[in-house]
Amino acid sequence: MTVSVRIDQASVEATDLPLMSVRSVSKFYGQRIGCADVDFDIWPGEVLAIVGESGSGKTTLLNCISTRLTPTAGTVSYRMRDGEMRDLYGLGEAERRLLLRTDWGFVHQNPADGLRMTVSAGANVGERLMAVGDRHYGKIRATATDWLGRVEIDADRIDDQPRAFSGGMRQRLQIARNLVTAPRLVFMDEPTGGLDVSVQARLLDLLRGLVHDLGLAVIIVTHDLAVARLLSHRMMVMKDGRVIEHGLTDRLLDDPQAPYTQLLVSSILQV
Amino acid sequence: MNAHTQVSNYNFAYLDEQTKRMIRRAILKAIAVPGYQVPFASREMPMPYGWGTGGVQVTASILGPDDVLKVIDQGADDTTNAVSIRKFFQKVAGVETTTSTEDATIIQTRHRIPEAPLQEDQILVYQVPIPEPLRFLEPRETETRKMHALEEYGLMHVKLYEDIAKNGHIATTYAYPVKVEGRYVMDPSPTPKFDNPKMHMSPALQLFGAGREKRIYAVPPHTEVISLDFEDHPFEVQRFDKPCALCGAEQVYLDEVVLDDRGGRMFVCSDTHHCESRQAAGHRGEMSGEVLS
Amino acid sequence: MYVAVKGGEAAIDNAHRLLADRRRGDRSVPALTLDQITEQLAIGVDRVMSEGSLYDRRLAALAMKQARGDLIEAIFLVRAYRTTLPRFGHSEPVDTGAMLIERRVSACYKDLPGGQLLGPTFDYTHRLLDEDLEGDPQVETGLQRGGIQEPVMRVADILDQEGLIEDDGAIDPALEPGDINQTPTEFPMSRAMRLQSLSRGDEGFLLALGYSTQRGYARSHPFVGEIRIGEVDVDVFMPELGFAVPVGRIQVTECQMVNQFKGSAKAPPQFTRGYGLVFGQSERKAMAMSLCDRALRAEELGEDLVAPPQDQEFVLSHCDNVQATGFVEHLKLPHYVDFQAELGLVRTMRAEYEQCTGEAVLETREAAE
Numbered sequence A: 001m002t003v004s005v006r007i008d009q010a011s012v013e014a015t016d017l018p019l020m021s022v023r024s025v026s027k028f029y030g031q032r033i034g035c036a037d038v039d040f041d042i043w044p045g046e047v048l049a050i051v052g053e054s055g056s057g058k059t060t061l062l063n064c065i066s067t068r069l070t071p072t073a074g075t076v077s078y079r080m081r082d083g084e085m086r087d088l089y090g091l092g093e094a095e096r097r098l099l100l101r102t103d104w105g106f107v108h109q110n111p112a113d114g115l116r117m118t119v120s121a122g123a124n125v126g127e128r129l130m131a132v133g134d135r136h137y138g139k140i141r142a143t144a145t146d147w148l149g150r151v152e153i154d155a156d157r158i159d160d161q162p163r164a165f166s167g168g169m170r171q172r173l174q175i176a177r178n179l180v181t182a183p184r185l186v187f188m189d190e191p192t193g194g195l196d197v198s199v200q201a202r203l204l205d206l207l208r209g210l211v212h213d214l215g216l217a218v219i220i221v222t223h224d225l226a227v228a229r230l231l232s233h234r235m236m237v238m239k240d241g242r243v244i245e246h247g248l249t250d251r252l253l254d255d256p257q258a259p260y261t262q263l264l265v266s267s268i269l270q271v
Numbered sequence B: 001m002n003a004h005t006q007v008s009n010y011n012f013a014y015l016d017e018q019t020k021r022m023i024r025r026a027i028l029k030a031i032a033v034p035g036y037q038v039p040f041a042s043r044e045m046p047m048p049y050g051w052g053t054g055g056v057q058v059t060a061s062i063l064g065p066d067d068v069l070k071v072i073d074q075g076a077d078d079t080t081n082a083v084s085i086r087k088f089f090q091k092v093a094g095v096e097t098t099t100s101t102e103d104a105t106i107i108q109t110r111h112r113i114p115e116a117p118l119q120e121d122q123i124l125v126y127q128v129p130i131p132e133p134l135r136f137l138e139p140r141e142t143e144t145r146k147m148h149a150l151e152e153y154g155l156m157h158v159k160l161y162e163d164i165a166k167n168g169h170i171a172t173t174y175a176y177p178v179k180v181e182g183r184y185v186m187d188p189s190p191t192p193k194f195d196n197p198k199m200h201m202s203p204a205l206q207l208f209g210a211g212r213e214k215r216i217y218a219v220p221p222h223t224e225v226i227s228l229d230f231e232d233h234p235f236e237v238q239r240f241d242k243p244c245a246l247c248g249a250e251q252v253y254l255d256e257v258v259l260d261d262r263g264g265r266m267f268v269c270s271d272t273h274h275c276e277s278r279q280a281a282g283h284r285g286e287m288s289g290e291v292l293s
Numbered sequence C: 001m002y003v004a005v006k007g008g009e010a011a012i013d014n015a016h017r018l019l020a021d022r023r024r025g026d027r028s029v030p031a032l033t034l035d036q037i038t039e040q041l042a043i044g045v046d047r048v049m050s051e052g053s054l055y056d057r058r059l060a061a062l063a064m065k066q067a068r069g070d071l072i073e074a075i076f077l078v079r080a081y082r083t084t085l086p087r088f089g090h091s092e093p094v095d096t097g098a099m100l101i102e103r104r105v106s107a108c109y110k111d112l113p114g115g116q117l118l119g120p121t122f123d124y125t126h127r128l129l130d131e132d133l134e135g136d137p138q139v140e141t142g143l144q145r146g147g148i149q150e151p152v153m154r155v156a157d158i159l160d161q162e163g164l165i166e167d168d169g170a171i172d173p174a175l176e177p178g179d180i181n182q183t184p185t186e187f188p189m190s191r192a193m194r195l196q197s198l199s200r201g202d203e204g205f206l207l208a209l210g211y212s213t214q215r216g217y218a219r220s221h222p223f224v225g226e227i228r229i230g231e232v233d234v235d236v237f238m239p240e241l242g243f244a245v246p247v248g249r250i251q252v253t254e255c256q257m258v259n260q261f262k263g264s265a266k267a268p269p270q271f272t273r274g275y276g277l278v279f280g281q282s283e284r285k286a287m288a289m290s291l292c293d294r295a296l297r298a299e300e301l302g303e304d305l306v307a308p309p310q311d312q313e314f315v316l317s318h319c320d321n322v323q324a325t326g327f328v329e330h331l332k333l334p335h336y337v338d339f340q341a342e343l344g345l346v347r348t349m350r351a352e353y354e355q356c357t358g359e360a361v362l363e364t365r366e367a368a369e
Helices: A058-065 A093-102 A121-131 A137-150 A167-179 A197-214 A225-231 A249-254 A259-268 B003-007 B017-032 B053-062 B080-093 B141-149 B154-167 B193-199 B272-280 C008-024 C034-040 C042-052 C057-066 C071-082 C155-161 C191-199 C203-214 C283-296 C312-318 C321-332 C336-368
Strands: A020-029 A032-042 A047-051 A073-079 A085-087 A104-107 A185-189 A217-222 A234-239 A242-248 B068-073 B106-110 B123-127 B178-180 B184-186 B205-210 B215-219 B225-227 B254-258 B265-269 C100-105 C222-238 C243-259 C272-279
Touching: A020 A058, A032 A058, A032 A242, A047 A058, A047 A225, A058 A073, A058 A185, A058 A217, A093 A104, A093 A121, A104 A167, A121 A137, A121 A167, A121 B154, A137 A167, A137 B154, A167 A197, A197 A225, A217 A225, A225 A249, A234 A249, A234 A259, A242 A249, A242 A259, B017 B053, B017 B205, B017 B215, B053 B080, B053 B106, B053 B123, B053 B205, B053 B215, B068 B080, B068 B272, B080 B106, B193 B225, B265 B272, C034 C042, C034 C057, C042 C057, C042 C071, C042 C272, C057 C071, C071 C321, C155 C222, C155 C243, C191 C272, C191 C283, C191 C312, C203 C283, C203 C321, C222 C283, C243 C283, C272 C283, C283 C312
Parallel strands: A047 A217, A047 A234, A104 A185, A185 A217, B068 B106, B106 B123, B123 B205
Antiparallel strands: A020 A032, A020 A073, A073 A085, A234 A242, B178 B184, B178 B225, B205 B215, B254 B265, C100 C222, C222 C243, C243 C272
16 A cells, blocks of 8 residues: 555664754844744654744744755754655755655645645545555545544545535644655644634644654644643744743743743643 | 749748757657657747647648648548648648548647557657646646656546546546656647557657647657556546447547437547548448438 | 926827827828728727627727727727717617528537538638738639528537536526626626626737636636627517517627536536627637636636636726726826825835945944954
């Protein structure tokens, strides 16, 4: 089925080596700072939350490390499936695109940005498989059905277009579409933004389960500390384009060091 | 009209030699990279864009005084546009023309491949309206060229997948996409998919000209041309329930002819030369005695 | 020495005088007659009638002469005249099925009842300049199919017999057709009103939009079901008489575009129609119109709105060339006052910018020291 891209993960999943290393990444828009001097590593199977208010530079950072935006300075290197560490901006376009549609996932805040709204749910999930060479309709469909089940979408909706889906269903479909090629790293940009509270809770629950079962590494951008607390192992707090605090999620939320983080935590997590 | 003195102002086969050389270079490149769309500086032609200007430019560039030209449209030699293009080359190149597939050295076609198998010394020139097979999935040229360059053809199969999911089978009937020599996905021009297998390993050289879109592409002789499909939903061609009503031919592509306003219809060969030569050889269909109203 | 601008009135008078002079051109060349224009530039005349929304060849010819061959200017003249005419009422729908056809072609069927009739078309001419036309060569009389002219069935009706094409839509006798001249533009616009707008819309604009649908921006898989050109009766219902009477005949071009349609939640799979009807012989316009009409039906048919030709507001607000030329050309009118305000603003911003960068340069220099 998807064997062509499912390379033996055990061999490269040496957890003592980072999956991605970000060094001194900065992005300037003219004189304005998008983000500045960001350093971090992420290890396989780890969930890192980048939190901050809107305008803090978290989405700029996410775009810089996912090749959607070229940083002004700094390096981003990624451990390919063969174990070699490669500079993302030294990759050819073909390699970069292959990475984007096999080894990575990107979950957009607005599902319409990540889905093909005019093709069926089945084809949305199957597209990545076809892109890497699957040519058996029945098998593609079976895999799509399986994935719809895993994201709690009824199998009889497989031929419906996402336009006919609720916001929560669209978001779950987007997740299935991204995970079908068993990526090792998934970027998420406010995946629960724009959803009702009850729908958010269900989606978070589902995401937590999938991330755990699949051993995914996730970099998630959110302004919602509750989302960060539920999903992430580590957190980075950003303000004005800079990282002002970085640490294990539990530690950071229980014992924030930076005054700004203290303010954030006290204002949001009172309940 | 004093056609002769007028036409003497134009070069052999209308185009000037510089232009022909430019087009021949594009053709050579196209042959070297089968299925790849080579941009070329398409010229204004004395017929409108969309009426075969690409095919006419290709034909004009490869035509020599000794060539024998056949022009078909929808398979027929007598359709207005085929007549018009044939007359054009008679006038501007003075070459011999024919309706016989076997006797032609160059066959310019719109929408069909002749039924009679082509030979090694023949060239089939297709008129192409939209050369880009990905166009209706992605309208932007910058993006489709990148998709070809990176061999990103997943989207093409998404379309076929949708066809099967909706209709139980692939619902593309003409301009059915093919993969050439295992590399480029190519639009065979709006020929019915019935004709796709004829392109595969054809001994003839196949050239495609798109004038308005300024592209030339080619399938060299003996080249693999595979229609896209799924392993469990293989490519299939159209079948007709009946043979040709005039010559009784089976396994040929048929045109529907409306006979009256009460729903009367008959089916006849779209390849008129094929039909006529069969009738001349004594083959008969169920309505071959009747006169067409 | 500086002289303030004055004397606009005299300048305008002089400009008009010069315009009239240039329009007439060399006096030793005979002046054009309206007959020459209607007879020999007939397709231009038809375009002016069509987009001028007034069926009168003589007035259209006059407008063309007056406009020095600038067709949009001529259309403008006709429109400006038309608006002064009283409105008596509206005609019954013209029956194009009963048309006495001069040309009729279908791309869907090779042969069909009534046959393909090429008529006076440029289609298969080779676009080679004919030097003979520098003079006035003898021209043979055209050959036309003999016999009695009788109505020829419409191709859409052939498909209709099998139920493969959508209904033409029954006309509600109580429904008053809208009139875009009488009603302010409001969106969404009914199809009848849209067709009126398209019929008088700019040929070039509709052509480009129709073309874009062929190239993938709201693709509609069109086939020319039929194009027919010929004369039809115009009937007007007379309340005093209790029935409709013919008030005249007009030449029209009709295009029925047949479009593939896979079906949607709102409609079964079937062929759908795009419709074009214009005054005179104007096939390009009728075809472009039918492509645009079909694209504008996207919402009605439950299709995705993905491209400008499907956007009512975009198409209908911009298709009128009299409006478009007016607004584009108005940019040459004086805008001194607004421009002066902008000038002040840019000067202020410029000063701020220079001050700012000046400081920045200074800062770097200090840092370097």
